[in-house]
Amino acid sequence: xxxxxxxxxxxxWDQILxxxxxxxxxxxxxxxxxxxxxxxxAGKTAWLLPNREATALFTPYLEGAxxxxxxxxxxxxxxxxxxxxxxxxxxxxxxxxVELLIDHHPSNEGFGRHNWVEPDKAACGEIIYELxxxxxxxxxxxALPLYVAISTDTGCFQYSNTSPNTHRVAARLxxxxxxxxxxxxxxxxxxxxxxxxxxxxxxxxMELFQEGTVAIAAVTLDMMASLDAHEEDAExxxxxxxxxxxxETAVTIRELKPGECKLSVRTSGGxxxxxxxxxxxxxxxxxxxxxxVTGSVDDAKAAILDAxxxxxxxxx
Amino acid sequence: xxxxxxxxxxxxWDQILxxxxxxxxxxxxxxxxxxxxxxxxAGKTAWLLPNREATALFTPYLEGAxxxxxxxxxxxxxxxxxxxxxxxxxxxxxxxxVELLIDHHPSNEGFGRHNWVEPDKAACGEIIYELxxxxxxxxxxxALPLYVAISTDTGCFQYSNTSPNTHRVAARLxxxxxxxxxxxxxxxxxxxxxxxxxxxxxxxxMELFQEGTVAIAAVTLDMMASLDAHEEDAExxxxxxxxxxxxETAVTIRELKPGECKLSVRTSGGxxxxxxxxxxxxxxxxxxxxxxVTGSVDDAKAAILDAxxxxxxxxx
Numbered sequence: 001x002x003x004x005x006x007x008x009x010x011x012x013w014d015q016i017l018x019x020x021x022x023x024x025x026x027x028x029x030x031x032x033x034x035x036x037x038x039x040x041x042a043g044k045t046a047w048l049l050p051n052r053e054a055t056a057l058f059t060p061y062l063e064g065a066x067x068x069x070x071x072x073x074x075x076x077x078x079x080x081x082x083x084x085x086x087x088x089x090x091x092x093x094x095x096x097x098v099e100l101l102i103d104h105h106p107s108n109e110g111f112g113r114h115n116w117v118e119p120d121k122a123a124c125g126e127i128i129y130e131l132x133x134x135x136x137x138x139x140x141x142x143a144l145p146l147y148v149a150i151s152t153d154t155g156c157f158q159y160s161n162t163s164p165n166t167h168r169v170a171a172r173l174x175x176x177x178x179x180x181x182x183x184x185x186x187x188x189x190x191x192x193x194x195x196x197x198x199x200x201x202x203x204x205x206m207e208l209f210q211e212g213t214v215a216i217a218a219v220t221l222d223m224m225a226s227l228d229a230h231e232e233d234a235e236x237x238x239x240x241x242x243x244x245x246x247x248e249t250a251v252t253i254r255e256l257k258p259g260e261c262k263l264s265v266r267t268s269g270g271x272x273x274x275x276x277x278x279x280x281x282x283x284x285x286x287x288x289x290x291x292x293v294t295g296s297v298d299d300a301k302a303a304i305l306d307a308x309x310x311x312x313x314x315x316x
Numbered sequence: 317x318x319x320x321x322x323x324x325x326x327x328x329w330d331q332i333l334x335x336x337x338x339x340x341x342x343x344x345x346x347x348x349x350x351x352x353x354x355x356x357x358a359g360k361t362a363w364l365l366p367n368r369e370a371t372a373l374f375t376p377y378l379e380g381a382x383x384x385x386x387x388x389x390x391x392x393x394x395x396x397x398x399x400x401x402x403x404x405x406x407x408x409x410x411x412x413x414v415e416l417l418i419d420h421h422p423s424n425e426g427f428g429r430h431n432w433v434e435p436d437k438a439a440c441g442e443i444i445y446e447l448x449x450x451x452x453x454x455x456x457x458x459a460l461p462l463y464v465a466i467s468t469d470t471g472c473f474q475y476s477n478t479s480p481n482t483h484r485v486a487a488r489l490x491x492x493x494x495x496x497x498x499x500x501x502x503x504x505x506x507x508x509x510x511x512x513x514x515x516x517x518x519x520x521x522m523e524l525f526q527e528g529t530v531a532i533a534a535v536t537l538d539m540m541a542s543l544d545a546h547e548e549d550a551e552x553x554x555x556x557x558x559x560x561x562x563x564e565t566a567v568t569i570r571e572l573k574p575g576e577c578k579l580s581v582r583t584s585g586g587x588x589x590x591x592x593x594x595x596x597x598x599x600x601x602x603x604x605x606x607x608x609v610t611g612s613v614d615d616a617k618a619a620i621l622d623a624x625x626x627x628x629x630x631x632x
Contacts, residue, residue, distance in 0.1 A: 200519030
């Protein structure tokens with residue numbers, strides 16, 4: 001499906017509901033907001049289905065964007081949703097009503113009547129940008145959420161998914177005069193005090209093995225309790241240990257409850273993380289995998305170190 | 317001066333020496349390396365004047381780029397150097413021999429015979445890119461150091477100096493197939509273990525005041541000693557405290573020696589950092605200023621809190 005075809009569809013519609021995915025990120029919310037602004041620019045009524053899992057980080061963008069309970073949509077669009085299994089609870093009634101599905105995940109299940117999936121795009125926001133070119137005019141109200149979508153899905157242009165096109169779209173968005181700096185500060189240069197303290201504890205307790213190439217950091221229940229930290233303070237904490245200079249294998253242990261630990265393994269030095277985690281009943285990707293271990297944090301530490309050594313020994 | 321004029325100059329030259337500034341960053345080194353590659357592409361001999369202050373972070377890029385001691389330059393170019401006061405020691409003999417000065421600092425003193433200064437560019441790398449367009453062909457050998465220049469000078473496209481042009485140039489550089497991801501990981505997602513531990517200590521000891529809008533963090537001599545940390549582990553540590561959610565005024569105290577502290581004040585909430593530091597004999601910019609205080613860390617803390625309150629009271 002092309003931008004032109006998608007635009008033609010949308011031109012004929014009105015009273016449009018836009019769905020976002022569970023645990024919504026900047027890409028799904030940004031795309032939905034930009035699409036809503038674009039459709040309103042075209043004189044249509046469009047709303048986002050309320051997503052209760054949207055965190056405070058996105059609150060300022062979402063003001064007034066969620067559909068009132070009285071809204072009876074005639075058409076349903078889903079953005080950045082790879083599978084109906086990622087539908088929030090309140091989106092389930094629309095399971096078979098998605099007429100246009102716009103996404104960039106290679107794993108997209110194509111559950112819409114029309115599916116516009118471009119897996120080479122770093123963010124779904126890059127696809128919505130093409131729609132803007134086709135259907136309307138780029139304004140700050142459209143550009144700002146698209147910048148949020150693209151910057152957050154690429155770690156502010158740092159991840160390997162970032163392409164020349166990502167930068168070109170960012171350039172066009174910035175030309176509308178949006179305050180990209182404020183977005184960057186909010187999403188990439190701000191941490192909760194609890195998060196910072198938690199990282200501080202992790203740094204203090206982190207252990208290095210194998211000449212500093214393996215790092216193991218544990219987030220214990222005690223740590224979380226002593227900081228009165230919440231789930232959002234620990235979000236994506238698995239990326240923390242991997243930033244240590246020289247570390248190729250970073251293990252983050254999360255104590256779920258006494259006697260049960262979740263482990264996350266990130267590798268950058270060629271060790272297959274899936275093979276390591278498979279030994280402990282887990283799985284994932286070659287560079288990022290996970291597993292759950294019964295036992296204390298120390299048990300988990302011993303088990304994963306042993307698993308790492310086994311996989312290393314085999315590949316010699 | 318235009319790119320065309322600069323290219324015309326360089327076309328007529330050979331045996332070219334390229335100067336970089338003291339405490340060299342990614343922009344000055346990246347520009348010098350890209351310019352050298354561009355000149356070599358044009359069949360010329362070009363070398364960087366050895367810069368002994370270049371840190372290990374840049375070692376991989378610099379291999380074989382420094383002039384042998386036997387090199388007798390016929391022409392001298394300076395990149396990203398705002399003032400001769402920023403010349404490394406060994407560049408001083410070339411003080412009056414800079415024929416072409418390429419820079420983006422608004423404060424540039426125009427000390428070259430020909431001065432090409434574009435203060436609207438986020439990085440000097442954006443200016444060198446224009447020269448490439450004029451003088452040669454963009455290759456990975458030119459594009460990689462230019463990407464280093466541009467990404468490091470913009471905090472990977474996060475700082476307020478980032479413009480649409482910055483992104484457009486980045487897009488072109490990436491199209492040559494360079495491994496931008498590896499550069500990003502090296503410069504933005506890697507920290508020394510000591511740095512991480514130091515940040516951890518800062519997070520643990522940091523104090524918040526005025527309902528969490530003022531943060532004060534102290535890097536003591538004890539901390540540095542207990543970690544066996546070096547100057548490079550504490551580089552740009554003044555940015556750390558400012559990332560705490562809700563903090564508008566971030567003070568970082570650096571204990572220089574017993575009884576003497578250097579203070580750095582960063583503000584994002586409108587408080588004038590220069591006015592605060594001026595009360596303690598310092599100065600700087602509205603959003604980033606500094607001063608030196610005689611006394612202990614606690615003395616410095618009390619003094620700066622008092623200065624902040626005084627400036628706040630006056631502006632009411």
